[in-house]
Amino acid sequence: MNHLVALDWGTSSLRAARLAGDGRVLEERSLPRGILTVPPGGFPQVFDEVCGDWMRPPEALALICGMAGSRQGWMEAPYCPCPAGFADIAAHLTWIEPGRIAMVPGLTCEQDGVPDVMRGEETQVLGALELLELDAALLVLPGTHSKWVQVAGGRIERFSTFMTGEFYALLRQHSILGRTMPPEDGELDETAFERGVSHALRSSTLLHAAFSARTLALFERLPAAARPSYLSGLVIGEELAAQQLAGGTDVVVVGSEALTRRYEIGLRLLGATAQRAGAQATWRGLRAIASTLEHRQ
Amino acid sequence: MNHLVALDWGTSSLRAARLAGDGRVLEERSLPRGILTVPPGGFPQVFDEVCGDWMRPPEALALICGMAGSRQGWMEAPYCPCPAGFADIAAHLTWIEPGRIAMVPGLTCEQDGVPDVMRGEETQVLGALELLELDAALLVLPGTHSKWVQVAGGRIERFSTFMTGEFYALLRQHSILGRTMPPEDGELDETAFERGVSHALRSSTLLHAAFSARTLALFERLPAAARPSYLSGLVIGEELAAQQLAGGTDVVVVGSEALTRRYEIGLRLLGATAQRAGAQATWRGLRAIASTLEHRQ
Numbered sequence: 001m002n003h004l005v006a007l008d009w010g011t012s013s014l015r016a017a018r019l020a021g022d023g024r025v026l027e028e029r030s031l032p033r034g035i036l037t038v039p040p041g042g043f044p045q046v047f048d049e050v051c052g053d054w055m056r057p058p059e060a061l062a063l064i065c066g067m068a069g070s071r072q073g074w075m076e077a078p079y080c081p082c083p084a085g086f087a088d089i090a091a092h093l094t095w096i097e098p099g100r101i102a103m104v105p106g107l108t109c110e111q112d113g114v115p116d117v118m119r120g121e122e123t124q125v126l127g128a129l130e131l132l133e134l135d136a137a138l139l140v141l142p143g144t145h146s147k148w149v150q151v152a153g154g155r156i157e158r159f160s161t162f163m164t165g166e167f168y169a170l171l172r173q174h175s176i177l178g179r180t181m182p183p184e185d186g187e188l189d190e191t192a193f194e195r196g197v198s199h200a201l202r203s204s205t206l207l208h209a210a211f212s213a214r215t216l217a218l219f220e221r222l223p224a225a226a227r228p229s230y231l232s233g234l235v236i237g238e239e240l241a242a243q244q245l246a247g248g249t250d251v252v253v254v255g256s257e258a259l260t261r262r263y264e265i266g267l268r269l270l271g272a273t274a275q276r277a278g279a280q281a282t283w284r285g286l287r288a289i290a291s292t293l294e295h296r297q
Numbered sequence: 298m299n300h301l302v303a304l305d306w307g308t309s310s311l312r313a314a315r316l317a318g319d320g321r322v323l324e325e326r327s328l329p330r331g332i333l334t335v336p337p338g339g340f341p342q343v344f345d346e347v348c349g350d351w352m353r354p355p356e357a358l359a360l361i362c363g364m365a366g367s368r369q370g371w372m373e374a375p376y377c378p379c380p381a382g383f384a385d386i387a388a389h390l391t392w393i394e395p396g397r398i399a400m401v402p403g404l405t406c407e408q409d410g411v412p413d414v415m416r417g418e419e420t421q422v423l424g425a426l427e428l429l430e431l432d433a434a435l436l437v438l439p440g441t442h443s444k445w446v447q448v449a450g451g452r453i454e455r456f457s458t459f460m461t462g463e464f465y466a467l468l469r470q471h472s473i474l475g476r477t478m479p480p481e482d483g484e485l486d487e488t489a490f491e492r493g494v495s496h497a498l499r500s501s502t503l504l505h506a507a508f509s510a511r512t513l514a515l516f517e518r519l520p521a522a523a524r525p526s527y528l529s530g531l532v533i534g535e536e537l538a539a540q541q542l543a544g545g546t547d548v549v550v551v552g553s554e555a556l557t558r559r560y561e562i563g564l565r566l567l568g569a570t571a572q573r574a575g576a577q578a579t580w581r582g583l584r585a586i587a588s589t590l591e592h593r594q
Binding site for chain 2 (some may be wrong): 112113114115116117145160161162163164166167170171173174175176199202203204205206207208210211212215216218219221235238239241242243244
């Protein structure tokens with residue numbers, strides 16, 4: 001199996017790796033060249049700057065996942081419908097240079113008459129499960145737009161997006177709740193975070209629960225330094241409550257160390273368990289898509 | 298019964314009225330002199346400018362409700378605990394000039410170990426029920442922070458705040474959802490609003506439902522001009538779903554014409570009915586508090 005040039009090209013950052021045939025990472029690069037920084041028509045040049053040297057061998061193959069495949073990116077890669085596994089994704093690649101550079105499609109699924117979408121997470125999810133040697137799991141990818149993903153038989157069956165990180169930022173930066181908070185979030189206050197999660201679990205909706213951040217401050221029942229952690233607990237608690245997890249459910253958490261810690265605490269409060277995914281999930285996912293291509297040839 | 302000088306002094310505006318003993322409005326004034334516009338120590342002067350002429354008779358009495366009684370206002374009027382009716386509120390007045398100018402207290406109630414608060418709405422709620430000749434009802438006062446209020450035996454038993462209007466403004470102005478919307482909200486698109494309410498009713502949480510405003514736009518399944526109405530339906534639908542109203546429940550809606558219309562549509566979708574409160578609810582409430590005082594003398 002040939003070397004693979006793997007790119008995770010998101011909205012605000014770009015990561016690239018050169019992978020051996022067995023998936024080992026030979027070299028890795030990370031740049032602040034997310035798609036928002038690239039002028040129209042500028043994608044080939046950025047690609048060359050980032051990994052032109054890796055693309056010299058004639059048999060070189062590059063696979064790109066993430067928002068670079070969106071309408072605002074290099075080339076729009078139409079969404080692949082769920083259920084979808086590596087083979088389905090490999091069959092839906094959009095080739096920028098045939099046989100040489102391809103865009104991995106995002107996924108779409110329809111629930112309650114409304115579509116949902118992801119771009120980049122599909123590769124991360126399937127790669128994470130390869131690393132964990134699982135072909136079925138419930139996963140969460142926390143972030144600005146958290147994704148909850150159900151995988152069965154090695155294929156993503158369905159998923160749902162929760163705007164948890166974005167709601168936190170809105171409430172923190174632009175709402176009345178932020179006015180009585182310190183300028184910086186500081187370290188996580190686990191007690192305040194748990195209190196926020198617990199209140200969200202008891203509450204009917206975040207529209208109501210969020211107001212508790214105001215009244216607890218008003219009556220001086222929550223120290224100023226603890227308020228960002230409490231608010232974080234409220235929004236993450238709201239997201240977790242919506243999953244209606246049975247006790248003992250195991251959830252694979254794929255995310256940054258800081259967010260993973262918060263979800264572990266929240267899941268424990270719900271009686272669920274959390275399993276961390278290995279690092280390098282995206283590279284493993286892109287390697288697996290490339291292998292699928294090679295097997296078909 | 299003497300004339301009453303009644304003030305509804307809120308965060309961004311100030312309304313004043315001179316009321317006859319029977320509650321008739323003799324004269325009304327409205328000024329953009331909300332508490333945010335008043336410099337520290339400037340409240341007596343603004344009060345004089347607004348209604349000094351009405352306060353000349355030695356027997357003049359002024360009652361003020363709203364945020365002027367908050368810590369950031371003229372003088373802090375400590376919250377009165379629920380349940381509370383006119384008599385309880387009258388017993389908790391904070392006198393700025395004894396027997397002459399008093400601040401109506403806001404209310405507080407505790408649920409799930411967390412306090413909730415209102416200031417001004419207590420007067421509006423009890424006044425609205427006097428006008429409707431009811432002593433028990435479920436009411437909603439839609440707005441930046443909507444209040445749902447349960448009244449029994451002429452007393453406010455409990456209430457809950459929902460940050461619905463503020464969430465709408467945050468999502469509209471600062472989130473990714475606003476980016477594909479026209480600069481102005483325009484007229485209400487009732488079909489799109491109903492679609493938003495219905496989606497919120499089916500959805501587990503606004504954190505998820507809100508993302509539908511993005512994906513429907515992405516797949517061009519919701520015209521740009523209809524998106525603000527759809528988003529409004531999502532947030533109001535989330536608030537309504539949280540009430541778990543039994544079919545046929547009658548809800549008294551106290552608010553602006555535009556918001557009342559939206560809540561009527563939403564309540565109808567839930568199988569509940571809406572009753573509008575008469576105008577002048579705040580004046581009627583302040584008149585009733587003054588009457589309670591006079592009866593005690």
